[in-house]
Ligand SMILES: *[C@@H]1O[C@H](CO)[C@@H](O)[C@H](O)[C@H]1NC(C)=O
Ligand SMILES: *[C@@H]1O[C@H](CO)[C@@H](O)[C@H](O)[C@H]1NC(C)=O
């Protein structure tokens with residue numbers, strides 16, 4: 001069934017170095033996993049030969065392409081651990097150079113007057129079309145995953161991904177750390193909402209948003225996970241910490257939302273939070289738990305909502321499947337995902353108790369302080385914006 005080859009590709013962000021950054025963003029990657037029935041050799045994709053004609057270009061107008069080989073390799077080494085369940089699957093890594101979770105379709109202007117292309121949606125379409133032609137169409141099992149901005153992208157594109165396969169193919173979605181909350185920050189402002197508002201308008205995010213949501217709410221509101229999940233048809237497992245470190249640092253307590261240094265040490269390490277601060281964090285947790293409540297009855301869906309202070313748990317061995325992994329129901333993230341994907345257990349719907357109740361939460365878990373290239377100059381988001 002699964003082959004031992006790896007199908008690798010990547011959309012390059014390396015040309016973007018000079019630009020600054022984005023939003024929702026952050027990070028990183030969107031991962032497409034597929035068990036393809038045949039075709040075992042390593043396929044080097046010349047991704048998107050017709051990219052420019054289709055308008056599927058990166059922010060700076062260059063076609064999506066390859067990053068330097070060693071970065072590609074690094075990325076895949078990180079994924080190499082993907083536990084025995086998925087180890088032999090073909091993996092395609094799409095790295096992201098559009099700044100809006102592959103959702104926008106517009107043009108804008110950089111400060112220096114040069115054109116910026118917000119063509120994420122076209123990139124997604126062009127990439128998936130090409131992958132389908134190159135063998136993805138014969139996959140028997142497929143999984144779309146991503147973390148952070150890639151987690152949001154997974155939610156946004158899950159229906160399209162699922163719809164591209166015949167019914168008998170098991171095509172599922174695994175969004176990790178993409179459940180950005182529409183909440184007030186410490187100063188009472190909806191900081192994330194204003195960031196999403198800018199992205200949605202700047203990048204003309206429209207077509208990708210669920211029609212049933214748009215009938216009731218505006219585009220920005222429909223860009224949040226809590227709304228998106230209501231319209232997803234494909235079986236989906238949500239992996240997200242209820243104390244998502246990136247969101248605590250940038251959504252709940254962004255710099256400027258609290259006096260002086262009052263939150264600095266708590267934001268940096270949850271173990272430093274005072275009882276009062278812990279209550280505020282519990283408020284964040286409760287909102288996330290409320291938002292995923294609607295999913296507990298959805299057949300085929302899964303939840304892995306732990307209470308460890310971390311962001312992105314699927315891409316790193318330590319959180320995915322190691323002795324230091326957060327465990328829920330006695331399962332690591334990898335075990336929970338495997339059981340859910342292959343339907344080995346009745347239900348994988350785990351919502352952890354409040355921090356610090358889970359003894360498996362380790363302080364070694366990654367928090368994703370990313371200092372990489374920033375993508376949208378037009379934005380002046382908080383400096384921690386990944
Ligand atoms: C969407 O609604 C929110 C209020 O929930 C508002 O703050 C925001 O400006 C609106 N965005 C757009 C694009 O209309
Ligand atoms: C992942 O972690 C486990 C347990 O610590 C270790 O045995 C394994 O070699 C690691 N895999 C990779 C690819 O680092």
Ligand SMILES: *[C@@H]1O[C@H](CO)[C@@H](O)[C@H](O)[C@H]1NC(C)=O
Pocket residue numbers: 330
């Ligand atoms: C938890 O899982 C481990 C192995 O993964 C097993 O040895 C142990 O008995 C399990 N504990 C419980 C309480 O189920």
